[in-house]
Amino acid sequence: xxxxxxxxxxxxxxxxxxxxxxxxxxxxxxxxxxxxxxxxxxxxxxxxxxxxxxxxxxxxxxxxxxxxxxxxxxxxxxxxxxxxxxxxxxxxxxxxxxxxxxxxxxxxxxxxxxxxxxxxxxxxxxxxxxxxxxxxxxxxxxxxxxxxxxxxxxxxxxxxxxxxxxxxxxxxxxxxxxxxxxxxxxxxxxxxxxxxxxxxxx
Amino acid sequence: xxxxxxxxxxxxxxxxxxxxxxxxxxxxxxxxxxxxxxxxxxxxxxxxxxxxxxxxxxxxxxxxxxxxxxxxxxxxxxxxxxxxxxxxxxxxxxxxxxxxxxxxxxxxxxxxxxxxxxxxxxxxxxxxxxxxxxxxxxxxxxx
Numbered sequence: 312x313x314x315x316x317x318x319x320x321x322x323x324x325x326x327x328x329x330x331x332x333x334x335x336x337x338x339x340x341x342x343x344x345x346x347x348x349x350x351x352x353x354x355x356x357x358x359x360x361x362x363x364x365x366x367x368x369x370x371x372x373x374x375x376x377x378x379x380x381x382x383x384x385x386x387x388x389x390x391x392x393x394x395x396x397x398x399x400x401x402x403x404x405x406x407x408x409x410x411x412x413x414x415x416x417x418x419x420x421x422x423x424x425x426x427x428x429x430x431x432x433x434x435x436x437x438x439x440x441x442x443x444x445x446x447x448x449x450x451x452x453x454x455x456x457x458x459x460x461x462x463x464x465x466x467x468x469x470x471x472x473x474x475x476x477x478x479x480x481x482x483x484x485x486x487x488x489x490x491x492x493x494x495x496x497x498x499x500x501x502x503x504x505x506x507x508x509x510x511x512x513x
Numbered sequence: 514x515x516x517x518x519x520x521x522x523x524x525x526x527x528x529x530x531x532x533x534x535x536x537x538x539x540x541x542x543x544x545x546x547x548x549x550x551x552x553x554x555x556x557x558x559x560x561x562x563x564x565x566x567x568x569x570x571x572x573x574x575x576x577x578x579x580x581x582x583x584x585x586x587x588x589x590x591x592x593x594x595x596x597x598x599x600x601x602x603x604x605x606x607x608x609x610x611x612x613x614x615x616x617x618x619x620x621x622x623x624x625x626x627x628x629x630x631x632x633x634x635x636x637x638x639x640x641x642x643x644x645x646x647x648x649x650x651x652x653x654x655x656x
Contacts, residue, residue, distance in 0.1 A: 328544075328547060328548060328551045329544070331544065331547055332540050332543075332544050335539070335540045335543045335544065336536065336540050339534070339536060339539050339540065339543075340534075340536075343534060343539070344529060348529055357534070357539070361539070361542060361543050361546065364543045364546075364547070365543065365546045365547055365550060368547045368550070368551075369550055439527065442523070443527060465520070465521070465524060466524060466528075466529045467529060493516070493517060493520070496516075496520065497516045500516075
């Protein structure tokens with residue numbers, strides 16, 4: 312854990328609540344991006360990530376420092392995002408009103424990547440947008456755990472061990488989720504390959 | 514090029530979207546919520562000395578005394594001196610073990626003082642297991 316994190320946490324524990332703002336300021340970017348990647352809705356992501364900061368503050372007395380504060384915070388966010396997604400799945404009426412995907416997310420709720428490529432020509436640009444759409448749809452079809460593992464490891468760049476810690480499971484379990492996620496994406500994207508420079512040979 | 518290599522390269526060129534945000538406003542909103550729930554003095558307070566654990570410890574110690582008194586064999590009119598002697602001896606001999614039991618109970622209560630955290634972990638584990646099962650059923654149903 313960064314020394315500055317440790318200092319801030321100690322100060323907050325001593326009663327200097329204002330020092331918590333340092334942690335909020337430091338980690339709000341990745342926290343919001345993680346929640347947005349999982350929820351696909353900015354307002355929901357903002358609310359969930361802010362709730363996570365409050366929950367982390369309330370539990371700060373139990374934080375032993377064995378893990379990094381950021382990892383601890385991100386795990387809370389992952390849990391809260393899973394809760395929100397479960398509510399969406401179980402209450403379609405809620406999903407239709409509050410928490411629906413942002414415009415431009417193509418209705419799947421997890422439009423996570425930037426399809427624009429300045430270096431691409433018009434033909435490749437169109438192919439990229441179509442591919443981003445297909446990828447988006449395929450990611451939306453993954454289970455929550457598969458999507459979370461894919462998001463953390465492949466899109467946010469966390470190591471497997473970090474992703475496992477955030478998801479509260481073993482590294483092997485994350486690998487299993489990733490394997491199934493990639494297999495699903497390979498299966499879904501295969502028909503679209505071979506156009507606009509977007510191809511691979513399996 | 515295999516699929517994963519291709520996908521990794523593609524995702525490097527098309528990174529995760531980052532929503533625009535007002536950092537100052539975000540921090541201010543969080544801190545408003547934090548201050549609403551703030552109990553700074555308790556945030557760093559050792560769990561053993563929180564009032565509810567002290568009260569629980571006192572109640573448990575009282576319960577032990579009651580149970581030990583109630584659990585002693587009742588005296589008979591035929592042998593009151595022997596019973597009294599035994600009671601006195603038990604009391605003296607058991608004092609250390611009684612204290613040990615009390616300390617153990619306090620340790621146990623202290624451990625149970627971590628219940629909220631442990632429960633959170635346990636519920637999270639249960640929850641993850643439930644998600645695993647849900648995912649397996651999803652996979653089974655989709656295959």
